[in-house]
Amino acid sequence: MNYGILKNLTRMKTLLTAAALLVCIFTIFAGTGEAKGKIHRLTNVTSDVTEIDGRAALHIEIETNRTGLSYALSQRYRADNRLVIDIEDVEIGKNLPQEIALDGTIAQKLVLAQREDHRAVLRIYTVQSLAHEDAYRLRTVPGDAGGKTKEKLVIDIFADGGKALGTAVRGHTVVLDPGHGGSDSGAVGYSGIREKDVALAVALQTESLLRAAGANVVMTRTRDADVSDTDHSPRGELQARVDVAAGNPRSELFLSIHCNAFTNPDAHGMETYYYPKTDNDERFARLLNEELETAGGLFNRGVKYAKFYVLRHTEIPASLVEMGFLSNPEEEALLGSADYQKKMAEALFRAIVRYFE
Ligand SMILES: [Zn+2]
Structure with a gap:
C-alpha cells in the first residue's frame, strides 16, 4: 500500500463518517416524525397454565393499546429452547418488568428488551425444544370490547413439545x-x-x-x-x-x-x-x-x-x-x-x- 492510497482512505473515512452522521440525524427525525401515532405500547403480560385442545399448555397474553401489531418469529433459536419474537413500532410500557418469571415447568422466563427505532425483542426461554411445528402457537387476537386493551399477542407453549400430536x-x-x-x-x-x-x-x-x-x-x-x-x-x-x-x-x-x-x-x-x-x-x-x-x-x-x-x-x-x-x-x-x-x-x-x- 502506498502513501497516496492511505491518504485517500483517510479522506474517504472522514467522508463516510460525515455521511453516517447525516443518515443518523435523518433517521432520528424520520423516526420520531413518521412513527408518532402508530406506536404500539405493550401494557401488560399475563400467563397461566391451562388446557388447549386437550393438551397442557402455558398460555401467555401480551396486551397492547392499538390494533395491527407487527411481529415476526425468528426461526433461529427454536431448537435451543428459545422463542424469539421481533416486534416493530412498539414501546414497552414503563410498568412492565424486563424479566417475567413463567410457570417453570413449560417455560422459565419471558424477557422484554427495547431496541432503537421503536423495535423490541421478546424472548421466551422454554424447558424443551421448540423445533417441532406444533410445540407452540403464536397469533394476535382482538382485545376486550370497550376496554383499554385493543389487541393481544397470544403465545401458547405446549407441555408435550408438539411430539405427542x-x-x-x-x-x-x-x-x-x-x-x-x-x-x-x-x-x-x-x-x-x-x-x-x-x-x-x-x-x-x-x-x-x-x-x-x-x-x-x-x-x-x-x-x-x-x-x-x-x-x-x-x-x-x-x-x-x-x-x-x-x-x-x-x-x-x-x-x-x-x-x-x-x-x-x-x-x-x-x-x-x-x-x-x-x-x-x-x-x-x-x-x-x-x-x-x-x-x-x-x-x-x-x-x-x-x-x-x-x-x-x-x-x-x-x-x-x-x-x-x-x-x-x-x-x-x-x-x-x-x-x-x-x-x-x-x-x-x-x-x-x-x-x-
Ligand atoms: Zn379444483
Whole structure:
C-alpha cells in the first residue's frame, strides 16, 4: 500500500463518517416524525397454565393499546429452547418488568428488551425444544370490547413439545392429491394465482408434516405436471389419481386438495366433500372441515356430499377440500400467501392425525 492510497482512505473515512452522521440525524427525525401515532405500547403480560385442545399448555397474553401489531418469529433459536419474537413500532410500557418469571415447568422466563427505532425483542426461554411445528402457537387476537386493551399477542407453549400430536399417524399410509397440475391450471384468480400451484404448495407441506410424524405419504404429483402419462383429458387425469392410490396397496386414506372458483366474485368460504362409499368418508370430511375452520377462519360452507370422480372411484376413505375461492380477491390473496398455505397444511395434517386417533 502506498502513501497516496492511505491518504485517500483517510479522506474517504472522514467522508463516510460525515455521511453516517447525516443518515443518523435523518433517521432520528424520520423516526420520531413518521412513527408518532402508530406506536404500539405493550401494557401488560399475563400467563397461566391451562388446557388447549386437550393438551397442557402455558398460555401467555401480551396486551397492547392499538390494533395491527407487527411481529415476526425468528426461526433461529427454536431448537435451543428459545422463542424469539421481533416486534416493530412498539414501546414497552414503563410498568412492565424486563424479566417475567413463567410457570417453570413449560417455560422459565419471558424477557422484554427495547431496541432503537421503536423495535423490541421478546424472548421466551422454554424447558424443551421448540423445533417441532406444533410445540407452540403464536397469533394476535382482538382485545376486550370497550376496554383499554385493543389487541393481544397470544403465545401458547405446549407441555408435550408438539411430539405427542402426530404419533397417531405413525406407520399409516396417506395419499395426497394436489388438484390439477401441468396442462390444467385449475381455477385462476384475478391477480393470476393458480389453483394447481396453491394445491401443490399446501400438499407438499402437508407431506413433510406427515413424514416428520412417521407416516408414509404417496403423492399423486410432486411438481407442476400432469399425473397421467397418456390421457390428459379431465377424466384421464382423475383416473390417473385413482390409479396412484390403487397402485399402493397399503394406502389407507385419500385427500384431494383444491381451491374453488365461481362467476360471482362475492362467493367465498371453504368446504369439504365426501362420497359415502365406506363408513369413514364422511368422518374424514368432518375432521378436515373442523380443522380448516379453526385454522383459516373463512366462512364455513359445510361438509357436503358429492359424486366427485376421485371420491367415488378410490376404494379407501377419501375427501376433497376446497380451501377457499380464488375468484374472490380477498381469499385469492390469502390462498397465495405462504403464511396461509402453511396454516392450511397444518390444518390438513391435524385432521389426518385425528382421523387415525
Ligand atoms: Zn379444483
